[in-house]
Amino acid sequence: MSLSPTMLPTLKAREVKVAPEIPISKTLPFWEGLKQGKVMTTKCRKCGKIYFPPVADCGECLSSDMEWLELSGEAEIEAFTHIVVRPLTFMNERPYTVAIGRLKEGIRVVAWLTDFKKSEVKVGVKAKLKAFVTPDGNIMYVFTRPD
Amino acid sequence: MIFEVVKCVKKVAIIGAGCSKFGERNDVTVAELAFEAFKPAVEDAGITPKDIEFVAVGTAGAGAWYEENLPAVIVSEYCGLSGAGLMRCEAACASGSAAFASAYWAVASGQVDVALAIGVEKMRQIDTLTMVEFIGRAGCYLWEFHNFGLTFPGYYAMHATAHMAKYGTTEEDLALVAVKNHKYASMNPIAHLRNRVTVEEALSSPVIAWPLKLYDCCPITDGAAAVILASEEAVKKFKVEDPIWVAGLGSACGTANLSKRKDYVGLESTVIAAQQAYKMASITPNIVDVACVHDCFTIAEIMAYEDLGFCKKGEGPKLIREGQTEVGGKIPVNVDGGLKAKGHPIGATGIAMLYELTKQLRGEAVERSRQVPLKNYIALAHNVGGTGHYCYVTILKR
């Protein structure tokens, strides 16, 4: 028996640690592309719809015949937020800005917005999507200043 | 995609409603908390547990933020409901409404005469940052959380920046929603946060996900709510004096990925669900006497005014500035304190709205000071799951 934060008696449940293995076989070119600095996505060969995130199957026409293409990365920011209160697994990060950018290709991407001063971050600002591998080996993509 | 509303369904009434005290409820288990809503609902209806043929339990965090993985049967056993048909419903923060819809369909179809919709959530058994993690994962984990740590306040904060950019909505406008809803929570004995706040206090509270600050966000709350639904035959059989009829029900979902929405100044799922509900009830938004809308964050209430048709798109801030959503205003909204201050126990919220509206339509609001004047005896509940990932709109009529 222990005491809850409200000082009432409680029992601690058995602890489990859970980290599911997420299959990426069907979106592998995306994850491999990031390592080469490319942001790849899929386009339906049958109906022509471009997807982001990339998908193996088309929800519009139900075809599974997809082709991979590299995105321009040229984006305009449509919405953003500066996140201060971070989730448990992001506690070691400094507060970060998450944005939704609309790409030239007509699709939208959610990613961190970096390199901008807070005062410069506005709806309508132009940004460039960039892919890279972090020093600790994470494959990542973010919005940065356009070249 | 709007389906023609099927008119051959049977009429369904709410004949009993109950709600637990909302707050940090470390004194009770999920079943004990559910019982606090169940018992008054059954007593209000004048029935016994044995009269209930079908049970839908709305709850979202089973096995994640509280210990029971499959809580529906834990709740039904505890409430003496063994033998009834049973399911658990999940639609994120609209899980309660999903349970209500399932119970409604069970009665409307003629399958059963008496059904229970009960929502319950235990959110205070784990630490806050783990809770922020779980709720943040509740959009699209792989594409929006895994790399970017989007939080639930963050999702709505992005709608706030888009709304501010397009319509000139201000942080003060958002604060006004908090001020109003805290005021009504201070008059609601079951509310979680019963303190009143000022615009200045709201604006100077710590930033959670800019532009949203602490007072723009609903608290993390434990709570339960229950309603008993009955067919016209059952209403007669149990001699219910004041049935509250379900006049309209609409539901729709949005995309899982926020990146697939067409804009960020409203929730399309709300618009679609509302159109269905208005059409089924054969009403227009301007004759609604009172509404409970999904104000998990202050910006959500402003968007709801617009998406539900209480005002034109972009005019939500004007409605709150003019006090039109207060008791006595054009359309009183969240006069129970809303999710913002009454609290938002995810699975219970949708049913807690129906509890409040049932009381309002009967003229039984506690305290009396927040009873709305009734002209058309029509009320509307709007319950969103996630950030427009799910939406249910329910219209009640006395």
Ligand SMILES: [Zn+2]
């Ligand atoms: Zn296609």
